[in-house]
Amino acid sequence: MKLAEAKAQFIQTWGSLGAQWGINRTMAQIHALLLIMPDPLSADEIMQELNISRGNTNMNVRELINWGLVERILVPGERREFFSAEKDIWKVATYIAKERKKRELDPIMKVLNQLQDVEGEAKDKYVKSFKDSIQNINKFAHHTDKTINSFVKSEESWFYSTLLKIFK
Amino acid sequence: MKLAEAKAQFIQTWGSLGAQWGINRTMAQIHALLLIMPDPLSADEIMQELNISRGNTNMNVRELINWGLVERILVPGERREFFSAEKDIWKVATYIAKERKKRELDPIMKVLNQLQDVEGEAKDKYVKSFKDSIQNINKFAHHTDKTINSFVKSEESWFYSTLLKIFK
DNA sequence: GACTTCTTTCACAAACTTTTGAAAATTCAA
DNA sequence: TTGAATTTTCAAAAGTTTGTGAAAGAAGTC
Numbered sequence: 001m002k003l004a005e006a007k008a009q010f011i012q013t014w015g016s017l018g019a020q021w022g023i024n025r026t027m028a029q030i031h032a033l034l035l036i037m038p039d040p041l042s043a044d045e046i047m048q049e050l051n052i053s054r055g056n057t058n059m060n061v062r063e064l065i066n067w068g069l070v071e072r073i074l075v076p077g078e079r080r081e082f083f084s085a086e087k088d089i090w091k092v093a094t095y096i097a098k099e100r101k102k103r104e105l106d107p108i109m110k111v112l113n114q115l116q117d118v119e120g121e122a123k124d125k126y127v128k129s130f131k132d133s134i135q136n137i138n139k140f141a142h143h144t145d146k147t148i149n150s151f152v153k154s155e156e157s158w159f160y161s162t163l164l165k166i167f168k
Numbered sequence: 169m170k171l172a173e174a175k176a177q178f179i180q181t182w183g184s185l186g187a188q189w190g191i192n193r194t195m196a197q198i199h200a201l202l203l204i205m206p207d208p209l210s211a212d213e214i215m216q217e218l219n220i221s222r223g224n225t226n227m228n229v230r231e232l233i234n235w236g237l238v239e240r241i242l243v244p245g246e247r248r249e250f251f252s253a254e255k256d257i258w259k260v261a262t263y264i265a266k267e268r269k270k271r272e273l274d275p276i277m278k279v280l281n282q283l284q285d286v287e288g289e290a291k292d293k294y295v296k297s298f299k300d301s302i303q304n305i306n307k308f309a310h311h312t313d314k315t316i317n318s319f320v321k322s323e324e325s326w327f328y329s330t331l332l333k334i335f336k
Numbered sequence: 337g338a339c340t341t342c343t344t345t346c347a348c349a350a351a352c353t354t355t356t357g358a359a360a361a362t363t364c365a366a
Numbered sequence: 367t368t369g370a371a372t373t374t375t376c377a378a379a380a381g382t383t384t385g386t387g388a389a390a391g392a393a394g395t396c
Contacts, residue, residue: 003295006286010302013279020272024354035305038297043373053356058374079364079371087301089308104185111181118174127171129206133255134178137203140257192384211343221386226344247341247394 007036011050026052027060031069031085040073040082068095094152101148105141112138175204179218194220195228199237199253208241208250236263262320269316273309280306 011032018028029050034041041049047057061083064070069092073082086092115134120127179200186196197218202209209217214225229251232238237260241250254260283302288295 001283001286003286003288003298006283007298009279010283010298013276017272017276026354036298036301038293054373055357055375056355059355062374081373087304089304093308108181108185111177115169115174115178118169118171120171125206130171130175130178130204133204136255136257140261194384222343223345223387224385227385230344249343 010036024060026050026056027063030057030060031064034070034083034085035087040075040084042080042082044080046083067099097148098152101145101152105145105148109138109141109145112141178204192228194218194224195231198225198228199232202238202251202253203255208243208252210248210250212248214251235267265316266320269313269320273313273316277306277309277313280309 011029014032014035015025015029018031019025030046033046033049043054043057043061046052046061047054050057061070064083064085065072068086070083070085073084075082086095112134116131116138118127118130122128122131179197182200182203183193183197186199187193198214201214201217211222211225211229214220214229215222218225229238232251232253233240236254238251238253241252243250254263280302284299284306286295286298290296290299
């Protein structure tokens with residue numbers, strides 16, 4: 001298989017994977033492109049490679065930066081900005097885990113905690129069933145929260161220990 | 169907080185969580201409703217509770233059954249069908265993990281394996297960068313695959329050991 | 337076999353999301 | 367300042383997904 005063909009295929013596969021995840025297609029495609037390119041790209045290069053408009057490029061690159069998946073690179077003597085993706089997929093996974101926890105798990109945990117104290121006779125089967133379900137989900141959510149935290153933590157401490165090695 | 173209010177809030181929270189996950193809102197709401205109700209509900213009851221059309225109810229209940237999250241219950245002497253959700257949230261999580269692996273991870277692993285062998289000089293930095301990225305992602309995908317499999321497996325064996333206890 | 341009750345399908349409407357491209361804003365150098 | 371290069375914004379167009387309700391289908395009962 002030729003590089004150009006493989007590249008196109010990878011970009012489109014990553015894109016449709018992203019779409020299934022509620023991440024928009026273009027955002028995933030830009031990420032894929034930056035993942036496989038050795039050097040940072042400018043906005044114009046991204047536009048050309050993916051055949052998308054300037055506005056679209058700008059918007060999605062910004063969102064990727066928000067997620068911590070892409071970095072803005074300033075080249076001395078260049079007015080244009082360049083963009084580069086984090087290449088270590090383990091780190092990518094922790095950034096995503098962190099972001100999704102913040103957007104999805106944290107809000108539902110807040111609601112679940114409020115829903116714990118429903119008024120009413122514990123003998124009423126509707127009240128009982130409701131309370132049981134909420135408690136069950138709440139336990140699971142706490143467990144998941146701990147698991148994600150320790151996953152994210154392990155990557156952070158990996159970072160500090162690497163830093164330490166560099167300066168020792 | 170009153171039960172009715174808590175119920176409404178839970179359904180709507182679960183619904184918007186589902187939406188962020190690429191699961192459609194109604195599907196998640198039906199699931200939420202069935203989760204907290206002690207007894208199975210009929211299609212008409214679901215329609216009334218959530219204020220949705222018959223067609224919509226039918227379509228989404230069918231999809232939930234596909235995912236293995238909801239069961240069709242036949243009550244003797246009743247023509248109507250009733251529906252009930254799996255209440256053990258751990259099991260729900262394994263069903264979802266299984267289903268998403270099948271829909272998302274398996275296809276990308278297939279593509280990654282094909283993309284491994286790109287023609288070209290290993291010295292070409294574009295070829296090298298591409299191959300490195302793919303290899304990195306491939307390793308991660310295999311790791312994730314194993315993790316999901318053992319998670320799903322652990323639940324299955326829990327099931328069989330429970331079964332065993334019942335009959336021993 | 338006609339009637340009743342319930343389920344499934346489907347074309348279309350409504351709602352929502354994404355993309356575009358042109359115009360406005362920003363940045364920097366001369 | 368002015369102006370050239372670049373980035374950002376935004377309203378409208380295009381595309382996608384979801385929900386509706388009427389009609390067709392199935393299954394059981396008289």
